[in-house]
Amino acid sequence: MGALNQLVIGASIGAVLLLAALGLTFTFGQMGVINMAHGEFIMAGAYTAYVLQPLAGGQAVLAALPVAFVVAGLLGLVLERVLIRRFYGRPLDTLLLTFGVSLILQQLARDIFGAPNVQVRAPGWLTGGVDLGGLRIPYNRIFILVLAVGCVVGISWYLARLKQGRRMRAVMQNRQLAAVSGVATERVDQLTFFVGSGLAGLAGVALTLIGPVGPTLGSAYIVDAFLVVVAGGLGQLRGAVIAAFTLGVLNSFVEFWTANGASFAKVVVFAVVIGFLQVRPQGMFVLRSRALS
Amino acid sequence: MAPAGLAVSAVLLLVVAPLVLSPFRLDLLAKYLCYAIVAVGIALAWGRGGMLTLGQGVFFGLGGYAMGMHLKLAEAGPGKLPDFMSWSGVESLPLLWKPFANPVFTLVMVVLLPVVVAVLLGSLVFRQRVRGAYFAVLSQALAAAFVILLVGQQGLTGGTNGLTNIQHFFGLDLYDDADRRLLYLIVALVLGLAYLGVRQLAASRYGQLLVAIRDGEDRVRFLGYDPALVKTVAFAVSAALAGVAGALFVPVVGLLTPANLGVVASLELLIGVAIGGRYSLAGAVGGALLFNYAKTVFSEELPDSWLYVQGALFVVVMVWAPRGIAGLAGQLRDRWARRGPLRPVSYPAGADRPQEVST
């Protein structure tokens, strides 16, 4: 029984990881931009739900989903237009640059909303859960799982079926070739960054259901999110999905079967990813390319 | 640095500073100098080798904890336990601690532990041609895992509190101002040696090879060299310097906690180098001093806005002065030479271009 419970819990941890990391598969995976401010976009999404609360009341979380997508997306777009576009081809510099931006955003949140955590009320229909013979799955975990799966399906459809999505893939696979084939790479970059950051906003709204809403909300997830993307392989949606759920389940099992397991589980997860990358340095799935480097 | 510049700096740090600074400020300067020792190593690995290491805090911590363990044991006296162990309910000295009672063993470990970890990690990672962003994220994860490990082993490491209340350092009484001044001089001398040694290394054939690998790893490989070996050596040297710096940090500050070696601390070690100029060893030293001093001043004068200032520093340096303060003159010259429309970023052809992500 315990094992089955942990499998479900692992899946829900995985869903949280996946939501936090999804946006990064776009910005980091497809554009090579290490955006340390991604965590703060997650935070922006969470605060969006808080701000909408007086208007939408108990349904703030639902109402905030589209709004947070746009808010975080616009933040990302501004960041891309003002700063990051000067940095293409310099991923390491971008990392330090966006770390600076994340510090500023954190302090900004502290000045606007105050240092203490704020409260976002979950909608009434999300309290409670499904009982499956001793195993109880909270509705809010199901909500997060559905949201994560929905995002993955939506993105896959977008990348495969829509003109913009195909352009995005073209730029990701070979920027120069796409450019000479008439793809406006700058526009594609902007769109990619908007969508990637917007997904962070969605993650932020979902996280209000299970965790604290405060200025440091994002920094708690950023390292884990990067690990998921790296382990999955750059720009590989299926890689990120598999990595997120594998790490989630691994975490929940290690924590369950070791005494005082929470710290240990985290160390194990890090060690496994680092070890895995020794074997497969490009992650689970590799984008095939004939380029040398 | 040219002999004249070096001489002036040496006089400033070794003679002028101990004479004019108050004991409190001299302590602070000693702490900045510890960070400057790390900066010399980062300038080698990152500036020359193109390896952005976000986990330098791990090596700093390994050296620091090795030294801290010895000092805590010396403090407690033979047969006694360090203070935090009794709070944590540890009855007898853990096996891991025992050899650190020996000062020679400790001094060897201060250098050896970081080097072994760096060589293990480097030889695996670089052999697999993990580089650029991957390496950065990996080293960051390493720092995060290391901190959780240290915090979780309270009986062994002091947990979140770390190792505190260190009062003696190899016969020096750390409560005494004159002895602290001596400690400061030791730190300054170590920094000088580190600087001279790395400068020598960078000027050698090896140093040129390292730069060549940064700018075109595959080309160097085709010429018959082993880039992984060259990079691992640079990584290990930078780790050793971080370890030594950590070992000196412990007596200077009197404590060492996991927060000193985490993700954020590791990034702060980098930003000083970025501000000073990653391509210049002297610039990295100056930048580390300047950044940490700025941190002290701003947190004293404007505690609420320090995060804004720090964030803005990252942004401004990366956008307008990617070669740091030391590289400003060169950057202006390039801009003047091009006379084209002003672009925010400029690199001299080839030489200074950092590595790109491989896809």
Next chain:
Amino acid sequence: MSLHQRARILLSLLMVSSVVVSMSACVDDPDSGRADGDTIKVGVLHSLSGTMAISEVTVRDSELLAIEQVNAAGGVLGKKLEPVVEDGASDWPTFAEKAQKLISEDRVATTFGGWTSASRKAMLPVFERNKQLLWYPVQYEGLESSPYIFYTGATTNQQIVPALDYLKEKGKKTIFLVGSDYVFPRTANKIIKAYAGANGMRVIGEEYTPLGNTEYSTIVNKLGQAKPDIVFNTLNGDSNVAFFKQLRSAGFTADTMPTVSVSVAEEEVAGIGPANVAGHLVAWNYYQTTPGATNDAFVTAYRAKYGADKVTSDPMEAGYNAVKLWAAAANKAGSVEVDAVKKAAAGISLDLPEGKVTIDGENQHVYKTARIGVIQPDGQIKEVWNSGQPIKPDPYLKSYPWAAGLA
């Protein structure tokens, strides 16, 4: 050497020398006394940035309020107090550095500060080395009694032990321990295990999570399987929000999975959401609802200064008390010299928001009344039990036979 290289060297030299030169401008003046001039400087040292800012900013605010009130009442030795506020930045070495700065450059008469045990452990050698005073305002794990620290928060026998007495009285037999991974929860849990062993109770689980952890489904699952009579919660800060939200959404309420917390006060309840935590127990020495005219005046003054929606909590009150107690001791001593203040402080007794508070001269802790409360749906905490009278502080638990061998 090229011009370019020359410029690099010059610029680097400029960086080094600017630091040394500007640092030399900060000279401390060891000859001036700590109470010379028209004002007396006092240090206020809390984290105003970083993860601990969330808690410590409110303590700073209440200490500044107390300083204001002391000044309005005539100050100390007829002089106004001048607070020097420094930021510990949630970083323990920074606490040590700023403490030294307050002592040697600002030459403060005393310092109020700290929250985490780690910050106190970092500052302790600084105050002992300089023979200066620190007033530490937060409940902590005990096993410490520095001659240069006054502890105005509860030690273990004024918070944890009374909470256990209460649980025993209520017939709780099995305890599950959940805590953040640092010294306070680990020491607290050691005490709980010793107490349980001697009092016919049983500890059936013990879990620690890294500070700042936000994933509690596994622990909630373990709780569901172990079905303890009571969960003793020593989680810190943000983790409480995640823990209670996830406990609630897994279907557990205060009736089906009761908990008692020692680090959840009014401020934290607001962040968790009262609906998620209503009915659960907490153990402190003060609540905003504690009856008495002194507390009414404190709450009113605090809200007038910082906003009508603000709450007051135990650590805030302990910080407020620290200022009042020091001022009383200095006035009684007729001096702000450390030895004189220490001597005068012994036995000083004031009427403060939590009730009568007396300084124990022997270990420099204070007598405090223990109070168990239940969290209400409106975010306030209602007292359901108290120890009747202030408990004598016993940081090493020497007066409890079952605690022999703990220290």
